[in-house]
Amino acid sequence: MFNASLKQLSTQLAEKKISSVELTKAFLQRIEARNTEYNAFITVNEELSLAQAQVADQMIAAGQASQLTGIPIAQKDIFCAKGWLTTCGSKMLSNFVSPYDANVIERFNQIGAVNIGKTNMDEFAMGSSNETSYYGPVRNPWDVEAVPGGSSGGSASAVAARLAPAATGTDTGGSIRQPAALCGISGIKPTYGLVSRYGMIAFASSLDQGGPMAKSAEDLALMLGVMTGFDARDSTSLQRETEDYTRDLEKPLSGLRIGLPKEYFAKGMSKDVECAVEQALDEYRKLGAEMVEVSLPNSQLSIPVYYVLAPAEASSNLSRFDGVRYGHRAKSYGDLNDMYRKSRAEGFGAEVKRRILIGTYVLSHGYYDAYYIKAQKVRRLITQDFVDAFKQCDIMMGPTSPTVAFNIGEKSSDPIQMYLSDIYTSAASLAGLPGMSIPIGFGDKNRPVGLHIIGNYFTEAKMLNVAHQYQLVTDWHQRSPV
Amino acid sequence: MTLSVNDVKRIADLAYIEINEHEAQATLGQLTDIFDLIETMQAVDTSTVEPMSHAQDVVQRLREDKVTESDQRDLYQSVAPQVEAGLYLVPKVIE
Numbered sequence: 070m071f072n073a074s075l076k077q078l079s080t081q082l083a084e085k086k087i088s089s090v091e092l093t094k095a096f097l098q099r100i101e102a103r104n105t106e107y108n109a110f111i112t113v114n115e116e117l118s119l120a121q122a123q124v125a126d127q128m129i130a131a132g133q134a135s136q137l138t139g140i141p142i143a144q145k146d147i148f149c150a151k152g153w154l155t156t157c158g159s160k161m162l163s164n165f166v167s168p169y170d171a172n173v174i175e176r177f178n179q180i181g182a183v184n185i186g187k188t189n190m191d192e193f194a195m196g197s198s199n200e201t202s203y204y205g206p207v208r209n210p211w212d213v214e215a216v217p218g219g220s221s222g223g224s225a226s227a228v229a230a231r232l233a234p235a236a237t238g239t240d241t242g243g244s245i246r247q248p249a250a251l252c253g254i255s256g257i258k259p260t261y262g263l264v265s266r267y268g269m270i271a272f273a274s275s276l277d278q279g280g281p282m283a284k285s286a287e288d289l290a291l292m293l294g295v296m297t298g299f300d301a302r303d304s305t306s307l308q309r310e311t312e313d314y315t316r317d318l319e320k321p322l323s324g325l326r327i328g329l330p331k332e333y334f335a336k337g338m339s340k341d342v343e344c345a346v347e348q349a350l351d352e353y354r355k356l357g358a359e360m361v362e363v364s365l366p367n368s369q370l371s372i373p374v375y376y377v378l379a380p381a382e383a384s385s386n387l388s389r390f391d392g393v394r395y396g397h398r399a400k401s402y403g404d405l406n407d408m409y410r411k412s413r414a415e416g417f418g419a420e421v422k423r424r425i426l427i428g429t430y431v432l433s434h435g436y437y438d439a440y441y442i443k444a445q446k447v448r449r450l451i452t453q454d455f456v457d458a459f460k461q462c463d464i465m466m467g468p469t470s471p472t473v474a475f476n477i478g479e480k481s482s483d484p485i486q487m488y489l490s491d492i493y494t495s496a497a498s499l500a501g502l503p504g505m506s507i508p509i510g511f512g513d514k515n516r517p518v519g520l521h522i523i524g525n526y527f528t529e530a531k532m533l534n535v536a537h538q539y540q541l542v543t544d545w546h547q548r549s550p551v
Numbered sequence: 552m553t554l555s556v557n558d559v560k561r562i563a564d565l566a567y568i569e570i571n572e573h574e575a576q577a578t579l580g581q582l583t584d585i586f587d588l589i590e591t592m593q594a595v596d597t598s599t600v601e602p603m604s605h606a607q608d609v610v611q612r613l614r615e616d617k618v619t620e621s622d623q624r625d626l627y628q629s630v631a632p633q634v635e636a637g638l639y640l641v642p643k644v645i646e
Contacts (some may be wrong), residue, residue: 168626261606275605304611373592376585384566391567393639398632405642406567414569422568423581426559429566430582440589445602447592452603485584501606 070095071231072549075140075288078234082129082139089125089139093118093183096141100186100232103551107208109217109226111146112154113186125181134181136291141185142177143233145224147194148279149268150174150184157270158190158202158220161396161416171268172300173237173279180295185233189223192418193387194244194272196220197490200481201420208477209252210550211516215474218248218490224282225252230551235283235292239269241276242375243469243494246506249282250469250519253508255536255546256282257289260526261501262307265300273382274305276375276498285546286507286536290314293529309527317534323357325535328462330365333493333521339472341512346468349509349520349539353466356538363458363465367450371496372488374451377431377444378499383421384428390416423484452500459525464535468493469506469519497523507536508545517545554583 070092073081081087097115104110118141125139149155149167151174156162170178177184191201199207199222207222209215210230217226221238225248228236238245240258249256257280264279271277281292293314300306327350338346350360392398392412399411417425431440458465470490480486497504503526506519524532540546556572559579563570570578624637633640 165630168623168630262609301612301614305605305607305609307607307609367595370592370595373589377589377592388567392632393641394627395630396632402642405644407569408642409567410569413567417568423578423585425566425568426562426578426582427585430558430562433562433565439593442602443592443597444589445604446597446600447595449600449603450595450597484581485588488585488588499606 071099072547073234074285075137075234075283075291078140079136083134089122089129089183090119092139093122093141093185096185096233103230103232106213107210107226107230107232108205109189109207109223109230109232110143110186111156111158111189111204111223114153117152118183118185121178121183125183128181137295138181139183140234141183143185143188143224143227143236144174145221145237145239146187146190147239147270148173148237149270150187153184153187155187156203157194158192158204159416159418159421160203161390163203163397165395169268172265172302173269173296176295176298182295188227188236191220191222192421193270193383194220194239194241195383195420195424197243197247197487198475198480199223200477201418203418206477209474209516211253212474212514214476215516216251216477218251218470218474220244221282222248225249225254225256228252228254228282228284229549231549235281235288237279237296238282239277239279240498241273241379242498243491245280245282246494246504246519246521247470247490249506251474251517253517253545253548253550254282254284255286255289255505255507256280257293257505257529257532258498258503259293259297259529260503262305263297265298265303265306267300267302271386273379274386275382276379285540286533287315287318290318290533312530314530314533317530318537320534321357322353322535322538325358325464326361326462327353327358328361328363328458328465330363330368330458330465330467332365332368333467337471337492338468339512342468342470342472342518345510345512345518346520350466352539352543356542361462363461365454365458365496367447367454368496370447371451371499372492374444374447374499375491375495376427376488377440378448380424380428381432381441382428384425384432387421387425392416420484448499451496455497455500455502464528464532465523467521469521473512473514473516473518493521502526503529503532505532505536507539508548510545554579554586
């Protein structure tokens with residue numbers, strides 16, 4: 070049951086071989102038994118989960134079930150869920166029981182999916198190792214000495230350890246793809262604007278995008294179908310026809326032109342990762358794909374640009390945490406400004422403060438043009454590189470992360486080294502393109518390696534097809550550490 | 552670009568985050584490293600490039616000027632640190 074695909078679970082529920090309540094209890098028991106080891110969940114609420122499972126069973130009995138009805142889904146703690154503690158991994162929100170649902174949560178509730186718990190994450194999604202969480206680091210189920218990646222590290226760890234059949238994540242510069250790679254699972258960040266940001270606690274609004282994390286591309290396709298759709302309450306939500314993301318899964322790949330950005334294969338990638346990526350590309354050649362060398366000449370600037378734009382937007386977004394309407398307020402303070410300063414100093418962790426300070430600086434008088442506007446201009450150049458490269462190929466591939474999972478504590482005192490974990494993922498984020506990671510083998514210390522798949526705008530169905538065909542002829546996605 | 556401890560303190564002040572001398576010193580070192588990395592983008596000629604503020608070129612949607620939300624003040628104030636009679640309480644700002 071714990072290794073079953075979403076489709077298999079759905080069939081078992083539809084055929085009444087198991088009820089949603091039974092399924093939910095089984096996962097809750099598994100979480101209870103194993104979460105102390107991984108710290109993947111911040112909040113588990115048996116009462117709320119089982120109430121949803123009962124509703125799901127009624128929906129199934131009444132013939133109102135859709136494919137994910139009754140299936141437990143782990144929700145990243147960045148999504149506001151009514152009645153659930155929603156912390157975003159921060160002391161600032163350690164007392165915040167959300168009075169409303171995010172659009173993503175509403176969508177899962179509507180189809181009768183069960184919220185199995187809120188997953189751990191880097192504080193306010195700022196991090197690549199899940200070490201910045203106020204709730205402590207998450208551990209990688211493949212090796213508990215290793216980080217799970219971040220910021221959606223709890224979701225990745227939960228799926229890898231089979232504590233949940235699937236989970237949600239969010240990705241600003243790589244926060245779905247990098248942890249998916251490091252934990253040996255599949256994850257997709259869709260085209261910017263497809264998943265509503267309403268109720269998804271904001272980090273960098275022009276980059277933040279929700280997406281699913283699961284064992285396989287087929288599972289991702291089902292999850293994406295639930296998560297995407299227009300929402301008037303998100304000003305950047307796109308109005309598009311509803312898509313069935315499973316529609317192209319079975320298509321053959323013959324003639325597929327896979328672009329290999331030469332900059333991603335030039336240097337920086339460790340030997341073990343390179344080896345796994347080459348083997349995966351060979352598998353694609355066998356499936357009938359052809360390789361095309363492409364160039365993304367400005368891609369090496371994506372980290373500098375990202376670390377201007379994301380902190381700038383974060384410093385603005387996080388100004389709402391002032392200890393007045395919700396969140397942490399300092400116990401003792403003098404005047405109003407002192408209350409703000411102390412509440413924010415106590416409520417935010419070191420990495421979040423660091424990014425707020427960077428953002429405040431680049432937006433301040435005299436530096437706005439030199440940093441913020443400059444970064445926005447280079448962002449356009451990075452985006453144009455992709456537009457040009459996609460004239461020569463249908464899809465792009467490379468490593469998701471330059472190395473396999475590193476050890477907990479290894480990079481936590483060196484922000485720059487940590488930031489470079491997202492060297493391959495941040496460019497697609499800046500361009501707003503969909504990106505994905507799938508497991509393709511193991512590297513040093515038997516830790517998982519991920520293949521990064523970048524698609525053109527709105528080609529999620531194609532990307533899922535490309536991933537699914539690989540998963541039909543390999544079994545990396547079925548490997549489990551437990 | 553060279554940052555000083557006073558710059559760090561000034562930025563922290565703008566960001567409404569209390570910071571002590573020790574934290575300011577530690578932050579200075581980290582921000583200096585980060586800005587060294589950021590500076591690498593200055594080498595690119597962007598004189599003819601338009602800034603890109605968003606991933607999709609969409610125009611801001613407008614909606615009719617009508618009430619769409621119901622009054623949920625009590626619910627929303629249930630998570631506030633300090634309220635009284637429907638008001639958020641903060642230290643006195645006017646003498």
